[in-house]
Amino acid sequence: MEWYAWKKYGDPMRCDGMLVAASSIVGKALELIKANLYNGLFALVKYQTKDPASNVKPVQTVSTLRGLYAIITLCGLIGNLLAAFALLFDNYTGKRRDAIFKELTELRAARGAEARECDTVC
DSSP states (O other), rough: OOOOOOOTTTOOOOOOOHHHHHHHHHHHHHHHHHHHHHHHHHHHOOOOOOOTOOOOOOOOHHHHHHHHHHHHHHHHHHHHHHHHHHHSSSOOOOHHHHHEEEEEEEEHHHHHHHHHHHHHHH
């Protein structure tokens, strides 16, 4: 994966490092949303937490247990669908993938030639 790109002004160039950085930022935002979403959903289904001062375990109602089951299944399903939705914007299969690899091979060869030329001249 290319973590850097030599870019000339006005010459568009693919930079996989930017894709990884954007993916990381989106992942951190989704983790923050997920943590707060679960707290809100637990309050919505009226989940009873254990009181740390006593040894009495709270008894959950049937509707609360159904709500917990729905939270677990629906949040997993929605999370996987959102991850799959992101792949629609970066089609990295088939002919496009081959074209990207060809472009990267050409760029690496050009950079290697420039470096060898600079070593002999400099």
